[in-house]
Amino acid sequence: MAGHxxxxxxxxxxxxxxxxxxTTALIILAVIIVLYRYWMGMGYITNMSDGYPWGTWKSVxxxxxxxxxxxxxxxxxxxxxxxxxxxxxxVRSGVLVxxxxxxxxxxxxxxxxxxxxNAIYFFVPSNMQLNSALFEVxxxxxxxxxVTILEFLPxxxxxxxxxxxxxxFSAFSKKWYHVIEKxxxxxxxxxxxLPSMHQSSLGTMLIATGHKLHPLWQSNFxxxxxxxxxxxxxxxxxxxxxxxxxxxxxxxxxxxxxGIAKLIPYATIAWIVVRIISLTTAxxxxxLFTSGIxxxxxxxxxxxxxxxxxxxxxTKLGRSKRGVFICSSLMVVGVCxxxxxxxxxxxxxxxxxxxxFPSFGETITTTALLLVILWGYIILIKLVPVLPNLDAKGDxxxx
Amino acid sequence: MKTSRRExxxxxxAAVLGAGAVTTVGVKDxxxxxxxxxxxxxxxxxxxxxxxxxxxxxVISCYEINFVNRQSYINNVLAPEDQNFIVREDLIPKLAPEDQxxxxxxxxxxxxxxxxxxxxxxxxxxxxxxxxFIKHQCMHCNHPECVSVCPVTALTKDPVDGVVEYNASYCIxxxxxxxxxxxxxxxxxxxxxxxxxxxxxxCKSTLGxxxxxxxxxxNVCPTGAVIYGKRTDLMKDAKNRIANNPxxxxxxxxxxxxxxxxxxxIYLSAVDFKYLGFDERIQDFSYAEVSENLHHTIYTLGLAxxxxxxxxxxxxxxxxxxxxxxxFEGVEFEDEYVPDTKTATKSKEVKNKEVKAKAEKDKGGx
Ligand code: SF4
Ligand code: SF4
Ligand code: SF4
Numbered sequence: 001m002a003g004h005x006x007x008x009x010x011x012x013x014x015x016x017x018x019x020x021x022x023t024t025a026l027i028i029l030a031v032i033i034v035l036y037r038y039w040m041g042m043g044y045i046t047n048m049s050d051g052y053p054w055g056t057w058k059s060v061x062x063x064x065x066x067x068x069x070x071x072x073x074x075x076x077x078x079x080x081x082x083x084x085x086x087x088x089x090x091v092r093s094g095v096l097v098x099x100x101x102x103x104x105x106x107x108x109x110x111x112x113x114x115x116x117x118n119a120i121y122f123f124v125p126s127n128m129q130l131n132s133a134l135f136e137v138x139x140x141x142x143x144x145x146x147v148t149i150l151e152f153l154p155x156x157x158x159x160x161x162x163x164x165x166x167x168x169f170s171a172f173s174k175k176w177y178h179v180i181e182k183x184x185x186x187x188x189x190x191x192x193x194l195p196s197m198h199q200s201s202l203g204t205m206l207i208a209t210g211h212k213l214h215p216l217w218q219s220n221f222x223x224x225x226x227x228x229x230x231x232x233x234x235x236x237x238x239x240x241x242x243x244x245x246x247x248x249x250x251x252x253x254x255x256x257x258x259g260i261a262k263l264i265p266y267a268t269i270a271w272i273v274v275r276i277i278s279l280t281t282a283x284x285x286x287x288l289f290t291s292g293i294x295x296x297x298x299x300x301x302x303x304x305x306x307x308x309x310x311x312x313x314x315t316k317l318g319r320s321k322r323g324v325f326i327c328s329s330l331m332v333v334g335v336c337x338x339x340x341x342x343x344x345x346x347x348x349x350x351x352x353x354x355x356x357f358p359s360f361g362e363t364i365t366t367t368a369l370l371l372v373i374l375w376g377y378i379i380l381i382k383l384v385p386v387l388p389n390l391d392a393k394g395d396x397x398x399x
Numbered sequence: 400m401k402t403s404r405r406e407x408x409x410x411x412x413a414a415v416l417g418a419g420a421v422t423t424v425g426v427k428d429x430x431x432x433x434x435x436x437x438x439x440x441x442x443x444x445x446x447x448x449x450x451x452x453x454x455x456x457x458v459i460s461c462y463e464i465n466f467v468n469r470q471s472y473i474n475n476v477l478a479p480e481d482q483n484f485i486v487r488e489d490l491i492p493k494l495a496p497e498d499q500x501x502x503x504x505x506x507x508x509x510x511x512x513x514x515x516x517x518x519x520x521x522x523x524x525x526x527x528x529x530x531x532f533i534k535h536q537c538m539h540c541n542h543p544e545c546v547s548v549c550p551v552t553a554l555t556k557d558p559v560d561g562v563v564e565y566n567a568s569y570c571i572x573x574x575x576x577x578x579x580x581x582x583x584x585x586x587x588x589x590x591x592x593x594x595x596x597x598x599x600x601x602c603k604s605t606l607g608x609x610x611x612x613x614x615x616x617x618n619v620c621p622t623g624a625v626i627y628g629k630r631t632d633l634m635k636d637a638k639n640r641i642a643n644n645p646x647x648x649x650x651x652x653x654x655x656x657x658x659x660x661x662x663x664x665i666y667l668s669a670v671d672f673k674y675l676g677f678d679e680r681i682q683d684f685s686y687a688e689v690s691e692n693l694h695h696t697i698y699t700l701g702l703a704x705x706x707x708x709x710x711x712x713x714x715x716x717x718x719x720x721x722x723x724x725x726x727f728e729g730v731e732f733e734d735e736y737v738p739d740t741k742t743a744t745k746s747k748e749v750k751n752k753e754v755k756a757k758a759e760k761d762k763g764g765x
Contacts, residue, residue, distance in 0.1 A: 114572025
């Protein structure tokens with residue numbers, strides 16, 4: 001196998017960069033705040049109230065964080081189900097982001113809930129409450145976090161099998177690498193089924209709030225819209241992660257993302273169509289121009305989803321680096337707006353209840369939880385083979 | 400090879416379309432939401448706003464029984480062998496400074512239910528300067544959102560007497576019940592390290608479940624504005640009052656007969672209920688029905704996920720076999736590709752390394 005090029009490379013370089021120190025400092029600050037919250041009670045550091053019981057931990061870290069982590073999900077579908085193995089070299093960085101995205105969403109829930117030790121009742125049959133969308137989301141997210149770890153383990157084993165100092169450990173890694181490799185198709189199948197279930201259920205959760213959710217968002221189509229936004233965000237996340245990695249680490253530009261970018265119009269137009277159906281069935285068109293800032297948010301949703309579709313379909317810009325970058329960024333904004341709309345912005349308790357704006361403590365912890373994703377990414381790409389092995393033109397190297 | 404490739408793409412498309420179709424079917428079915436029957440034994444409370452004088456005896460009684468002296472009341476109700484366990488979970492910790500008795504301000508200033516007050520009286524003055532009172536506590540809905548959304552069954556509705564109860568030893572503190580309750584009833588102990596949800600349970604945990612004991616608030620009401628009894632009896636009473644006093648009650652409406660799918664606690668009032676803190680947007684059905692139907696259609700049978708999983712597994716297996724790639728063994732890891740100086744800028748690390756290497760070489764040469 002002489003001349004064989006490995007599909008993935010380890011990024012050579014120092015882990016302890018300025019970015020590392022800044023993120024670490026913020027994470028330490030967040031840990032202190034969280035410890036204080038466990039010691040004193042969350043009322044001391046958050047602005048949540050009995051009227052707005054769900055704050056940024058759920059609306060940003062869980063609902064948006066889990067969406068951003070859908071890169072792995074989209075790639076798994078593309079590569080293993082649609083047989084587009086030409087994107088195989090991107091899978092690991094997708095899975096890495098998914099792994100951290102989901103673990104951090106889970107961690108955010110543990111910080112958010114008041115009695116986390118009772119989470120054991122999720123596994124006690126007499127306590128399982130199948131009517132609750134949250135029950136399903138919780139189980140699926142836990143399971144999927146496990147699946148992403150399984151999906152990522154081969155990368156780790158590849159690295160650890162080269163540690164010659166501990167031959168038994170190296171043999172162990174090799175053995176398990178092959179075991180996982182053999183059942184990859186099962187792991188992938190579970191890894192696609194689970195997000196398809198809970199991404200929609202993340203939206204189902206808010207249907208039970210009934211009139212408290214503004215008619216611009218309340219609709220029976222929330223689950224479907226959430227599923228589609230998972231795709232939209234997944235596509236955007238693959239593109240942005242790849243482009244930013246190339247740019248910031250001075251790597252060649254990854255050409256495959258032009259292929260991924262071709263999916264943009266499908267996902268965004270599907271979203272726009274279903275969003276129009278949802279507004280129609282909910283009879284909410286009347287609110288579109290009369291709800292003040294909320295109207296503005298919804299119109300912005302349509303624009304941020306529509307413009308990328310237009311750019312890719314109708315302009316030359318869609319085939320340039322800049323164009324793809326602009327499209328993906330717009331899509332991220334659009335998905336964040338929609339999901340925030342359902343979880344927070346459109347949440348409309350009757351008059352007399354305090355509105356909600358995140359406190360200092362919530363802002364820091366929410367940001368830190370998101371930064372851990374970046375933190376984990378910049379560390380792991382330097383430890384295990386994650387980044388695709390590209391030639392100078394940005395094509396994956398083959399034999 | 401080419402045709403088979405297309406086949407696989409078809410498999411993939413079918414899988415994704417299948418998932419989408421199931422979701423859409425769910426949306427359709429949800430519209431045919433089924434109504435739930437009331438238990439004939441259901442108990443409830445009946446509050447007639449026109450009889451209430453706003454003395455707030457009910458507020459203080461509930462506060463005393465369910466907050467200040469809760470621990471001793473719970474112990475009276477429970478069998479001795481259950482006492483320690485439940486009491487430990489349901490303990491009232493040391494009162495926070497703002498909860499303690501203040502001789503300078505003996506009256507507690509309560510605006511809304513909170514973790515101390517499961518029940519409150521609010522005042523509304525209409526344009527003709529008539530005063531109306533309203534009592535707010537859990538409505539004990541027939542199809543309660545709070546029970547429907549609680550993931551660990553910490554909230555339950557008793558199938559016989561219909562009381563919606565809370566069990567702190569299961570609760571994970573997710574506050575989904577607060578988010579879902581249309582009457583904004585469940586309250587949370589925000590400033591406690593071990594917080595609980597607090598809501599009216601018809602005094603079942605403190606006074607026990609029987610008709611004789613009644614409830615803390617109904618037992619002390621001096622005018623009989625709020626009474627306790629079987630829902631069927633209370634409903635008859637309410638209808639009689641409406642029939643005997645034409646024009647006295649707003650729209651001859653018994654609030655809670657159908658609202659939010661019907662509630663065990665019912666109300667009469669002289670003014671529109673929207674002025675008394677009941678959101679106009681509350682429907683004649685419970686949103687628990689809508690979300691449960693939607694959710695069930697997709698999942699209860701488990702067919703959708705299992706079918707999706709199997710399709711994916713087959714597609715993944717076939718595609719995996721087709722595209723079997725080399726394993727890593729025997730392969731050395733390469734250093735990452737270093738861009739040509741002419742076509743791209745060098746990464747900082749690489750540059751540093753080179754500079755160092757050069758410096759070392761120079762040293763060696765000397
Ligand atoms: S009023 Fe709220 S807390 Fe009470 S039963 Fe109904 S949904 Fe539950
Ligand atoms: S806060 Fe407790 S009672 Fe309320 S939904 Fe969550 S687990 Fe259930
Ligand atoms: S029934 Fe008991 S818990 Fe409910 S409001 Fe009355 S006194 Fe309070």
